[in-house]
Amino acid sequence: MNYNKVLVIGLDCLAPQLAFEEYIDEMPNLKYLKEHGLWGELESTDPPITIPAWMVMATSKDPGMLGAYGFRHRQNFSYDKAWIANSQSFKEETVWDHIADHNKKTCLVGLPPSYPPKPINGWRIGCFLTPGIKSKFTYPEQLAKEVLEIAPNYLFDVNFRTDSRDDLLAELYSMTKERFKVLRYLIKNKPWELFWFVEIGTDRIHHAFWKYIDAEHPFYEEGNRYQYVIRDYYKYIDEEIGSLLQLIDHETAVMIVSDHGAKGMKGAFCINQWLCEQGYLVFEENPIQGTSIEKCKIDWEKTTAWAWGGYYARIFINVKDREQHGIVLQEQYEKVRNELSEALCTIKDHKGNLMDTKVFKPEELYRQSRGDAPDLMVYFDNLSWRSAGTVGWDSLYLFENDLGPDDAVHAKEGCFILYRADQKSVSQKLEGTSIYDIAPTILELFGIEKPIDMEGNDIVQQSRR
Incomplete structure (x- = not known):
C-alpha cells in the first residue's frame, strides 16, 4: 500500500x-x-x-x-x-x-x-x-x-x-x-x-x-x-x-x-604520541600538554604520518608530491599503510590487554573516496576508546575526553x-x-x-x- x-x-x-x-x-x-x-x-x-x-x-x-x-x-x-x-x-x-x-x-x-x-x-x-x-x-x-x-x-x-x-x-x-x-x-x-x-x-x-x-x-x-x-x-x-x-x-x-x-x-588514546614513539611523527620541539596537532612544530621532512582525533582516528600519510613537504614515495605508499595498519592492531590498553582495534582503508569501505579522505581510519577498541588528537601528555592513555567532559562514545x-x-x-x-x-x-x-x-x-x- x-x-x-x-x-x-x-x-x-x-x-x-x-x-x-x-x-x-x-x-x-x-x-x-x-x-x-x-x-x-x-x-x-x-x-x-x-x-x-x-x-x-x-x-x-x-x-x-x-x-x-x-x-x-x-x-x-x-x-x-x-x-x-x-x-x-x-x-x-x-x-x-x-x-x-x-x-x-x-x-x-x-x-x-x-x-x-x-x-x-x-x-x-x-x-x-x-x-x-x-x-x-x-x-x-x-x-x-x-x-x-x-x-x-x-x-x-x-x-x-x-x-x-x-x-x-x-x-x-x-x-x-x-x-x-x-x-x-x-x-x-x-x-x-x-x-x-x-x-x-x-x-x-x-x-x-x-x-x-x-x-x-x-x-x-x-x-x-x-x-x-x-x-x-x-x-x-x-x-x-x-x-x-x-x-x-x-x-x-x-x-x-x-x-x-x-x-x-573507556578513555582516549593519544594517537599522535604513539606515532611519535613509533618514529612516524617527528616534532621540532616537545609540545606543551594538551596542544592540538595543528599547533605543533612538526619536522615534516622526517615525518611519515600524523593523525586527527575524535570518535575515530584519521591518519594521514605524508606523501611526496601530494603534501607540501611529503617524503613517502608513491611506490612506498601501500607498504607504509600496511605496516602502519599492522602496528595499530597490536596496540594494548592501559592494563596490557590487546584492544579490538579496527583499521580501514577508505577504498575498502566506499565505492569512491571523494574529497579529502584520510589514508587510514582507526576505531580504537572498536570505538570504545576515543582518539585524542592533542599531544604533550604524560601517558598514551587519557581517561577523560581531551576536548572536555564526555562520558560516551x-x-x-x-x-x-x-x-x-x-x-x-x-x-x-x-x-x-x-x-x-x-x-x-x-x-x-x-x-x-x-x-x-x-x-x-x-x-x-x-x-x-
Whole structure:
C-alpha cells in the first residue's frame, strides 16, 4: 500500500540497549509502535557519527560518495587548513529531493546538516550547527517569525561538555520542550507529505550522563544522584512523541530512527604520541600538554604520518608530491599503510590487554573516496576508546575526553521502528537492517521507485523474505 504521509522521528544516538530493552516498559508510545511494527537495530555507516550519518540516511549513499568523513576535513592536503561540513557541503540528491519530483512537500526540522537552510519544496528549520535565532535559520526565511512566536526561546543545541550538569539538564529539557511545540504547530498547520525531524537531545544526554547509568563505565558510582537522568529523559521524549502521534491519521506511516548508538567511553588514546614513539611523527620541539596537532612544530621532512582525533582516528600519510613537504614515495605508499595498519592492531590498553582495534582503508569501505579522505581510519577498541588528537601528555592513555567532559562514545548499532497503522501487524524484529535502507523505504512507502545509485533496500520487502 502507498501512504499519503510519512512521519520520520529522528532521535540522535538513540541506544537500542536502552530504548528496546532497559527502558521499553516505561516508554508506552515507543513500545506500542515496536509491538505493532517492524523494528530492530540499525547498522550505522562508517564512521558512525552525526555528520555524515544523517546524510547517508537521507541519500542512501556512503560517506565516500558524499565526500564527508566527519565534521572537519583537510583542505587540499594542507597540514593546517581545514573546512567544516555544513549543508552546502552535500550535493547528492536526498529523499526529499526525489519526492519533490512527484509534487510532494517536506517539512524538515533539525536534520543535520541543515545550516545554512537550503531551499526545499516545503519548510525547513536549521540543526545544531545553527549559530542562533539571530541567524537565518529557516526556509523560507519568513518561517522564522512563526517559530519564534511559538517558541521564543528556541534552542538548536546545548553545551554538553560541561561540569555544570544541573544547568545542562535544565537547558536540555527546555530545548526539547520548545522543539516539540514547534513540531506540533508545523504538523497541524503546514501541508506536508514527508515530515522528518531530529532531536539532538538524546545524543547530548548520553555524552553528559552515561557514566551515571552504566555499571560497566570506569567512573560509575552506585546510587549516584544522576542514575535515573537518562531514563527520565527517555520517558519525557516518549511523552512528546505521543503528542505527535495524536495529530496524524491511519494513512501516515511512522518511522523512528537513530543515526548511531551509544556506549561508555573507556578513555582516549593519544594517537599522535604513539606515532611519535613509533618514529612516524617527528616534532621540532616537545609540545606543551594538551596542544592540538595543528599547533605543533612538526619536522615534516622526517615525518611519515600524523593523525586527527575524535570518535575515530584519521591518519594521514605524508606523501611526496601530494603534501607540501611529503617524503613517502608513491611506490612506498601501500607498504607504509600496511605496516602502519599492522602496528595499530597490536596496540594494548592501559592494563596490557590487546584492544579490538579496527583499521580501514577508505577504498575498502566506499565505492569512491571523494574529497579529502584520510589514508587510514582507526576505531580504537572498536570505538570504545576515543582518539585524542592533542599531544604533550604524560601517558598514551587519557581517561577523560581531551576536548572536555564526555562520558560516551558512539556505537555502530542504532535503532529503527516502522509502524503502519493499517497493517494491523504484530511485532517483527529484522536483522541486518542498515542506515542505507531508510531512504529507499521512504520512497517505497510513497510508491516511488528508488534510484539505481541508492545503496540500500526497502525494509518492508526485507520483512517478507
